[in-house]
Amino acid sequence: MAHQRKSNNLYDPREGDEALHIGRLDFGPSPHEPPRTNYFTVYWIESGSGQFWADAGCHPFGPQSLLFFVPYQHVRVEPKRRVAGTVIQFHANFLCVEKFHAESGCSGVLFNDPYGVPHVALESEAAADVAGLMARMDREQTARELGYQDVLLAVLKVLLVLAARRKTGGQPACPAGAQAFRHPVLSRLKDLIELHYRELHTPADYAALVHMTPKALGRCVQEHLGKTLTDLIRDRILIHAKWQLLHTLKSVKVIAAEVGFDDGLYFSRFFKKATGCSPKFFREFETAIRGGSNLSMLSSPAPILPRPLQRR
Secondary structure, eight states: OOOOOOOTTSOOGGGTOOSEEEEEEEEOSSOBOOOOOSSEEEEEEEEEEEEEEETTEEEEEOSSEEEEEOTTOOEEEEEEEEEEEEEEEEOTTTOOHHHHHHHHTOTTSSSSOTTSOSEEEOOHHHHHHHHHHHHHHHHHHHHOOTTHHHHHHHHHHHHHHHHHHHHHTTOSOOOTTOOOOSSHHHHHHHHHHHHHTTTOOSHHHHHHHTTSOHHHHHHHHHHHHSSOHHHHHHHHHHHHHHHHHHHOOOOHHHHHHHTTOSOHHHHHHHHHHHHSSOHHHHHHHHHHHTTTGGGGSOOSOOOSSOOOOOOO
């Protein structure tokens, strides 16, 4: 791919950009809507409250909480009280979330989980630990002493593990199907989407499988997951498509067919509407700035989340 000047919001090491940076959050009462970026992003909310959107999912937040966003995601925060805190942004070149979370046994807990809320509320002791980790990262980034990047990487890993522990109740692993839902139908719905997202794309498809009306099932999903059933299905399709675009050499047309799109052009419009870029740009740009390292990962398991246990 011929290199062109990147958009200002996209990390590109060819332009001298750093794979990790830390800054302050301070906004309100007006809505905060940062541009899309290809960084993974963590907001540490020290004070303030309101609601935030991660794509179409809308969720409340309060002080002493962590918010998690994935690359190319649309983010919007509407504060009720002025927000102050810290933002950490890192690219896969600094820490590969897929590899690290697979190693730590909690793949998809904080990032790339269409069935969960990308938010972790912390009690006082855990909040103090996170505040200390944030302060340490800020000092390391400012001082840039010997080995500072190694320290930053280590502290970031500790931060993500502590957040994952808090979100999972401290369980050492997150087997498929182990996530607890407040409504029993959601667990069944999750299994069904995991089995059928490649060919079933409408709320009516899944409503019929759980013996509910589309309206009733949609209301349940909206109430508990903060998004529509249509968006839930879309998010699961996108996880598959992004994985295949990043980690395989399959054509866009083949990947589109894998997730039930007969028309490659329609799939490209679907992808661009969700991410802000075309599948071709997404693949070529990310592969270029990663030096092709993404293609060395195992590509056979498209899901980032573990596959559900097969029912006997």
